[in-house]
Each structure stands twice: as C-alpha cells, then as structure tokens.
Amino acid sequence: MATAIPGQALGNAADFAAGSGTYTRHGHVYASVIGLPKTKPKVEVVRGKDATAVPSIGAIVTGTIVRINPRWATLKVMVVESVPTSEDFQGIIRLQDVRATEKEKVRIDRSFRPGDIVRARVLSLGDARNYYLSTAENELGVVFATSLGGATMIPVSWEQMICPKTRVVEYRKCAKPE
Amino acid sequence: MNHETPRDEAASAPSRFALDAPTFARLHPAEYLRRFLAKNVRPDGRPYAPALRTAKFRKTMVNVGSISTSEGSATVRLGKTTVLCGIKAEVAAPPIDSPDNGYLVPNVELPPMSSPNFRPGAPSELAQTLSWRLEQLFRNCPTILDLKQLSIEEGAAAWVLYADIVCLNYDGNVFDATVIAIMAALKDVRLPKATYREEEGAVTIPDLSERPVRLQVGPVPVATTIGVFESQYFLVDPTEMETSLCSATLTLITDEGGRLLGLHKSGGFALNQEQMAESVETAIARGIEIRNQI
Amino acid sequence: MVPAANGSAFMEAGKIKVMAAVYGPRQRPASAGSTSSSSPVLLCDFKFAPFASPSRRGYLKDSSERAASLSLLRALEPAVRYEALPERSAVDVFVTVLEEDGVQASVASAITCASVALADAGIELYDLVIGCSAAFLPSSPDTPTNVLLDPTVVESTHPSCTGSLIMAAMPSLAEVAHFELDGSVSGEEVGESIDLALDACASLHGAVKAVIAGSGSGDTVS
Incomplete structure (x- = not known):
C-alpha cells in the first residue's frame, strides 16, 4: 500500500476500528501521520521513523544526576523505558521520594552524587521546570556510580556501595540488581 | 550503525543492567567513545589512528550562488554540519583611519533550528567566538581580501560586505565549515558598478541588474580543527557528540604556500613536536583538497 | 535536511527558499504557558535570514517577522492533534x-x-x-482588479496594489485554517480571491503529497 499522509482517508469508520496514527471524523478514518497503512486487524498508520520518547506518568526513566542540594537531586533524564530520548528532560527526586522507609532519616548527599546514573519512576509532571521523580522502590535508585577514587563502585546493600580499588564505602540509594 | 558496535554493559563492573548501544551511548558517552577508539574506529565510521596524517574529514560539499537576493552565497556541508553564507553589500563611509578601504563584516549565527542545544535569545558565547575568530583571520591576514578593492571613492564612500553565516544543522566543527563558506561566497560575489558623485555627495549605481565587478581573493585560508579527548585521542573534524566530550580543541588555518595563517588552541593539553608536525601536515593536505572544491 | 531536529523540510517556490525544523514533543520551557495548565503547547518562530531580502535584515526580529510567527501559529494550530501530544510538552517549529x-x-x-x-x-x-x-492589482482605473496568485516582491510592493491576502487551507478536510487580508478591496474581489486561493491550495497539496509519498522523510518540495 502507498504511503499515507495526514488527512488522507483510509476507510469507513463502520468497517475499521481506528488504531494508532489515525483519527475518526464524520464517520471516516483518516491518517494523522506519514507512514504505511495497515488494515488488519484494525486500521493504523505505521511511521518509518521512531517516535520521540517523552516521559509519562508512571514510566521508568534513566538519567544522570547533575546536581544535588539538601532538599532534592536534579536528574537529567535521557532514557524513557528503554528508548533514549532525542533531547534531555529535567526532573527532580525530592527528599520524600527517595525511599519508602525511614523517610525522615533521608539525606540527599547519602543517596545520590552528581554523575551517578539513576533509574526512577515519573510521579507527576511536577512544576514548570521539573518532572517529579521517585526512587522509592527496590528496583529504583543508583544503577551506576564512580567512587571518589574514579573506579566503578559495586553495591553491597540498598544503601551502600564499595570502591573495588580503595575498599572505601560510599552511601547511595542503590537499585536492586536484576 | 553499519559496523560492529561494542555492545556491552556499564564499564568494567560485572553488569547487572544490560544496555543496548543507543542507550549506552546516551548514558556513558565517554566510555562509548573510548570503546570505539580502542578498535581504531570513530562512532560515525571514520577510521581512527594515533597517526594524525591518516585522519579523515567528513564528506565536504560546496554549492555556490543559490541565493539570488544576496550579492554572493555559498552552502557548505561538512558531514551533517550545514552552513549557508550570504553576502550582502551596502554603501557606507569608509573607515577614518584607512579612507581607501571598505569593510568585511563576518557574523556567525547558530539558530535554535540547527540543534536542540541552542536556545532562542541573544547570540551564544560559541556564536560570538566564531564571529570573532573569523574577524581576526581577515584582520591579521589582510592579503586574503584586499579591502582597497571595496573603495568607491577614497574618503567618501566604500562597500561594506556583510558576510552572514547561518548554521542550518549543527553536528560539530562549525568553524571549518564557516571558513570554507565565507571564502566560496566571497569568490561568488558580483557587485554592480558604483560611482561617487561629488556634487550630490552620494553614490549612484547606474544599473542594478548588471553585476560585472568580481572580487580579487588572495591566499585562500582553510581551517582544520582537531578535538582532544582525554588528552590522548586526537579527533580530526569532530562531530557534535565528540566535541561535547573533548576537553580541548586545536584549530590550524593554512594557506596555499603551506604557511600557518592562524592557530587557535583552547583547553589545557600539551602537544609534542611530532604531533604538532603531523597536525600541520594534516592541515596542509586538507587545504589542498578543499581549494580544489572552491 | 536538519538531522538534528525531529522533523524538517525544505521548500522552493520560484525564487522563495524556506527551511523548517521541528523539535518535539520536548519539555516545555519554564517561560511558555502557565504552570497550572498542563496542556501541550505549539511554539512558532519565523525569521528571514539576513541575506534573504533585497535589503539586509538584522538579527533581531522586526514587526513583520513577529506578525508572521503569529500567522504561522494560527495556521498550524487547527491541524495539530493536541490530544495525541504528551501533557505539558512543547512542540517548537522554527x-x-x-x-x-x-x-x-x-x-x-x-x-x-x-x-x-x-x-x-x-x-x-x-x-x-x-x-x-494573492495580491490585488488593478490593471487600469477602469478595469476590474486582477487577483494575482503567489505574487512576487515586485507585484506585492507595487504602488497600485490595493491589498494582499494569505490563506492557509487543510485541503483534505476542505477547511480554511487561517485567513488574513490587508488593504482595501471589495467584497466581490474577496470572494473571487478565496475561490482562486482554495484551488491553488488544492493543486499545491497534490504536489506536496506526491513528494512525501515518493521520498518518505527529510523532504524537499519544489
């Protein structure tokens, strides 16, 4: 089938259910993106290029900590689920969202450091500048960090990582390995 | 990617989080680049070797004269980096300290459309630096474009050539592209005949449609930019991704005679004599290649 | 055309050369829209290059560019399926x-x-x-005004030009997205011009469709 473009009529709404890349108006199904139409099992238009990934509420995102302050850590989101984004998004992990237990004892600087790669979940759209993110689950938190000595650290518990070279322990909120 | 990408997990630690290549590139860009270089190849497929003279520039294409509203124009594609230089000529009073000269005013624009990293607003530091470096090139080497040919009437009127360079797509190494663009555009310039009428104190152009005047261009400068990654990898003609990981850059500008017209080094790193000689060699070879195209 | 962007296109119409790049959906900048509203937003930016016109233009936007940015937004908004965009995202059109x-x-x-x-x-x-x-140009004081489609700079800036219009249509849906008219023209002339413009849009639409279907992405339309 030939490439469809937005606004192109694909069929009758009575005969086809509208799938992705289409919309319905006045009883007809039209394409809404450029792509190849597929009519089974329902009409949809499949794009040649990949869609840009955007964080959505509940999605797991991965990124790098860019800075920390006593109340939150700023994360530059680069991957949504397992799709790298074409541009960075910015989110913050606030004190109350770092972990599920002993929330009153949380310290940001003993949970994250700039440069750490962290996996988090999108809680909400947040404010004008930042998505609000949470690492309050076992599988969320620091997945990769470099010690002060420059080596890749290995997690020893949910709150500690060790530098293999110097054997020094540093504090992080670690993600549970798979 | 049409070659084998180093597929692996986070750095050297035993991995628990397997990542595919594009995600790995995003999260661990330095390690991603390191792994390519260890296999003597760069992420865009170009070969890499410590010997600079084997380094390759990206495919360079030059297209001249496409903008009819300008007096001269050139589009340059250096890999995916695309710049368009348009030269507009206006009449003005000549400089007080050199009344028999005209002006060349280069300006580089990096608009938000060319990269997600450029935001709308005042010209960024990068854009201003690029404009300044171009200005410096012409000021320090006045033989490239003798400004006397822009004079219409000594002390009274002269041409001002505004060379506006707009980046249409940014993928690193805009400077080398802008030098090619401005030189190709200058060679394309066609000016109408202009005469100064003393009685009226004004310049008249008898026929705007006739453009017989061409510019005499002296030595043609060609720039070669090298990015330095982790003080040991020299990446000639770096892409945007490589530039973001380089702590320093070195730019050499050479002319036909193999003379160095400019050298710009930013960031702290030491070059030994051999590396310096190789850089110059690479720059000269690049110069010959490009001059054939303009 | 612009690989750095999510989408781009280059178009040539006679001497006119235009390049468009789209980024998005991306995070909305703090400045655009109020924090309480989470609906996605379309931001349009129109600019002439300094060398694009007979007289050089500066880097700061002048009023005609700001007005054109608004026209662009008004023309494109009716076509965008906002419900398909993520909340609080922005789409930048340059x-x-x-x-x-x-x-x-x-x-x-x-x-x-x-x-x-x-x-x-x-x-x-x-x-x-x-x-x-289109531009409205009377050929002489007695004859009715000519409606010239796709006027060149000479035609649209001609001293006897009584008006000009810009129309944006969505041909498949037979809807007019945007219409602006400047000058002093009669009702009949407006009616005639709308018909002519709609026809022109329809045939241009056909040409654009053919290019897209042929090449897929990173289109050049000429």
Missing part, C-alpha cells in the same frame, strides 16, 4: 526564509513547509496545511 520573493508569498510557503516538517517529526495532524497568497 522556520527560516533563506530567500524571499514577496513577504506574503514567503509566509504562505513557510506555512506549507512547516506543516510538512511537523508531519516529518511524527506530530499527529488532522491534515497538512497548505499556504497560498
């Missing part, structure tokens, strides 16, 4: 005219080029938006 030949005709081309770039970026649209322009 259009640069590299060479113009009549402001109205250039803005009309910008609209068409921008809608193709939006489609290239995968932004869901109800239809492509095709722009068209």
